[in-house]
Amino acid sequence: MQSQTDADARRSTNAADVDGKPVAGYQLDYVTSSKLPTPWATFAIHVFVDPGTGKEHLALTLGDVGSGAPVLARVHSECLTGDALFSQRCDCGAQLEASMRAIAEEGRGAILYLRQEGRGIGLVNKIRAYNLQDAGADTVEANERLGFPADMRRYDLCKPMLDHFGIFSLRLMTNNPRKVRALERLGLRVEERLPLQVNRNAHNEAYLSTKAVKLGHWLKGGQ
């Protein structure tokens, strides 16, 4: 029997995909902000709600991000296992930490924390995909065997978040060309693309290789 999570995940493929036409005027409701002290800096945390899905998306900002100068930025998709539980199966937690550190060092920047777990297939399916990976599938094949595309994320929800802060020009920390293309298609300027290669280890080596070979990520050193 299909779980609610499966149905929700599949339904969202029908919405604009990153490589499809972005939804014009994607709507997110800004709700509230507060302070978020972290080991590296005290960020401002901002919450947005997607009225269509009920999902709460977050932004962390530091300094005057609305001045017009390109903003050091990270667009990060949720990975509960990597971001909160120290999983070594991926590079997500280390990338989040590295980007928070970099922004703290610069004294100015923004992180969009998008609630699209497991490249959009949700936590339940990501854990199922891990089992398929342990049985020999790579990350793309595992998604496909579960009936999903390799990557179901959408980035058009970044636009209302960035508009809220008056950000239109980015220095983006990413290795993912699809993310850069998607943001540019939304009319944002990616002035610079900064690599974010951290925490390669025995557990995530195959995951990183698949990113490079099948998903075209800019990863040096055979990753």
Ligand SMILES: Nc1nc2c(ncn2[C@@H]2O[C@H](COP(=O)(O)OP(=O)(O)OP(=O)(O)O)[C@@H](O)[C@H]2O)c(=O)[nH]1
């Ligand atoms: N389906 C699936 N998703 C995964 C797996 N490992 C990590 N993820 C998800 O992959 C996404 C990673 O997103 P980001 O950190 O934004 O990064 P990225 O698209 O890999 O590109 P970068 O900007 O270079 O980090 C998160 O949503 C994770 O939950 C996996 O094995 N299978």
Ligand SMILES: [Zn+2]
């Ligand atoms: Zn991860």
